Amino acid sequence: MFRLLPLVLLVACASEGLPPTPPPVDGAAIFELGQMLFFERELSGNRNVACATCHVPFLSTTEPLALSIGQGGEGTGPTRARGEGSILPRHTSDLFHRGAARSLLWDGRVEMLDDGTIRAPVPLPPGITTALQAQALLPLLDRAEMRGHAGDVAVDGRANELAAIADERPEAVWDAIVARLLALEGYQFRFQIAFPDQEITIVHVAQALDFFERSLWDPQRSRFDREGPDSFSEAEREGHDLFFGDAGCFRCHDAPLFTDELFHNLAVPQIGPGKRDGLDEGRALVTGDPADRFRFRTPSLRNVHLTAPYMHDGAFATLGGAIRHHLDPATSLREYDPEQLPSSLRAMRRDDVNGELLETLDDPRPFRALNDAEVDALVAFLHTLADEPELIKEPDHAVPVEVPSGLPVDHWPGGPHPSR
Ligand code: HEC
Ligand code: HEC
CATH class of the missing domain: 1.10.760.10 (Cytochrome c-like domain)
Incomplete structure (x- = not known):
């Protein structure tokens, strides 16, 4: 039902200059969980935006808009429309080869320091060990990107409880997101398989997203590397x-x-x-x-x-x-x-x-x-710096058929998944 990237890819790509991708532990389970989460609109306050809404796999993990569109916008990719006040200040970055990054975001506000600690605009929960994990926690807090504004009502008519939380309490927002996920059976068992016998927190969400991103978009090799x-x-x-x-x-x-x-x-x-x-x-x-x-x-x-x-x-x-x-x-x-x-x-x-x-x-x-x-x-x-074409232009394996919440899966140009 869920298409998985053959994990052999991770192992088979010998590094030629690029830092090696760490071998997966229970790769398949964590990858699949990360994949669900990347496409999961339940992570946003109004249940209307997923990571994949802006980082569209079929559009090379970014979007063709000069400036991204946040809460108040509609649609995905080139069909995305601007609503009142929804224009974000920056262009959406692509996600290729970010696993080894020591700093992330256009201003580097997520940054690994020389002693291995990670600096971010908010205190990070213990257990965050990579820049990519730290970054994944930030769009969840950002009202304009994913969380929404106080008083917002989600697309299904439910109150937006994430938006009601004060900005000074990031850990409360993250806890509320985990509570949303664990209320869904599809996530209960996926977290259980990916992280057995652990109390699930937002750190596991960040780890799974990091693993998905680096598994899919880090190990490819371009003609420059290969030949x-x-x-x-x-x-x-x-x-x-x-x-x-x-x-x-x-x-x-x-x-x-x-x-x-x-x-x-x-x-x-x-x-x-x-x-x-x-x-x-x-x-x-x-x-x-x-x-x-x-x-x-x-x-x-x-x-x-x-x-x-x-x-x-x-x-x-x-x-x-x-x-x-x-x-x-x-x-x-x-x-x-x-x-x-x-x-x-x-x-x-x-x-x-x-x-x-x-x-x-x-x-x-x-x-x-x-x-x-x-x-x-x-x-x-x-x-010549382009990675393997099948992974960049037609990344079918990147897109899940459905996600546990049952909310729409972002798939440019907004149509159904090609395998349906
Ligand atoms: C002094 C450092 C510096 C040098 C030298 C430099 N660049 Fe850049 N380049 C940057 C920075 C910084 C940006 C982003 C600037 C911004 O967004 O405000 C950038 C952006 C780019 C972009 C846009 C990439 C994207 O994803 O938006 C391209 C393409 C690029 N550079 C190519 C080149 C080429 C080709 C050369 C040599 C002719 C070059 N750069 C020399 C620092 C440099
Ligand atoms: C509303 C659109 C939107 C959503 C939703 C979104 N992003 Fe982004 N993403 C952006 C924009 C815009 C930037 C650049 C922001 C900046 O540098 O300040 C970015 C930057 C990033 C970067 C940094 C890349 C780099 O080179 O610095 C990563 C990694 C990333 N996003 C992953 C995610 C993940 C994971 C999620 C879901 C939890 C997500 N994004 C949700 C628009 C979005």
Whole structure:
């Protein structure tokens, strides 16, 4: 009934540069539980949004919207519509190769410190051991993303008891979510099999989601990993040599993860509702340091040609556009074409802060000027970072036929599961 990723995949993929994926313990049971939870709308206050609503497996684990849509929005993927006040401040990240990440989210507000402790915006329950586990607990608390607002009524007419809990009590929200899940028989036995003889808490929910995400989206290998530059076409080869040479991309996007996991200000146009006073100051929101204003975490470039639009706020619609911005950020910012944004966002551009954006610029310019053919070559090279196509474009095995709550399973383009 439930399609499982053959676990042999996890074991068979010998690591070539990427950190190894830990072997599963009772992998199948934890994977299946994580899969249910990832698609489970019961995790959201109003029972209307799952992780998969925004991280759509058939859309390369992200969504084609510049800025994501939270409570008040409807639908999944490109058919998702904006309701009043539902536009979130940031673009939805993809989830490829995040198991080894030491920091997560565009501002790195989830971060593993050198001593192995994890820093997050809220106190974490004991037992959280990875950045991915810690991250999974945050959308559950976020009112705009999943929890909903006080007084909300869930889609089935029941009161939203998660939204009624005070923001200062994250552990109470998590407990209430576990209570919801354990009220359903389908979860009682799945938790029991995955975590025998343990008292189930939100930590187990986080562990299962982490396991599902890293099992499915970490171990794949791209042509770059499997065959290397010897297999490349002329353009791919030229792009590769530029990337690791004159174009200087490797300074921030070095292999194997194609991110330095650090924060840089590229003076990307400010678009959307912002996080504070109508602006998104990125890393400075975490550190409080004005030098970190508008710095964002370097995104990984694995599978990047599948995850348009680009940057923390989806400002650039194409891969070429995102790369060209690096070549001369000041000019790109000044000449930015808002036509590449959905019409609803065009008026939400803050070009009045362009001067401030350039004050703390971390210059990403190549070591020498690049021509159009060289930008095309970089794009060609980035295509070699795509993982196995069947796992990226038609990840049928990622999507469960149904979830224990019986609520709809998000499946773009909103139709039924293809196996039905
Ligand atoms: C309403 C849409 C939405 C929902 C629901 C949602 N996410 Fe996200 N997710 C986002 C957005 C937007 C970001 C980027 C936010 C930021 O950086 O501040 C993100 C970021 C992430 C990241 C960080 C990736 C990175 O590279 O930093 C992970 C992991 C993730 N989400 C997993 C989940 C899981 C697991 C769930 C369910 C518990 C979930 N998300 C629910 C929209 C959503
Ligand atoms: C100084 C560090 C730095 C250098 C050098 C750099 N980048 Fe980036 N890159 C970033 C950061 C940071 C972002 C995200 C900026 C934001 O969202 O505000 C980014 C974003 C991107 C994106 C968008 C990815 C996505 O998922 O949104 C692409 C594509 C990209 N870079 C490619 C390149 C290429 C190709 C080069 C070489 C020509 C390069 N970068 C050089 C730091 C750098």
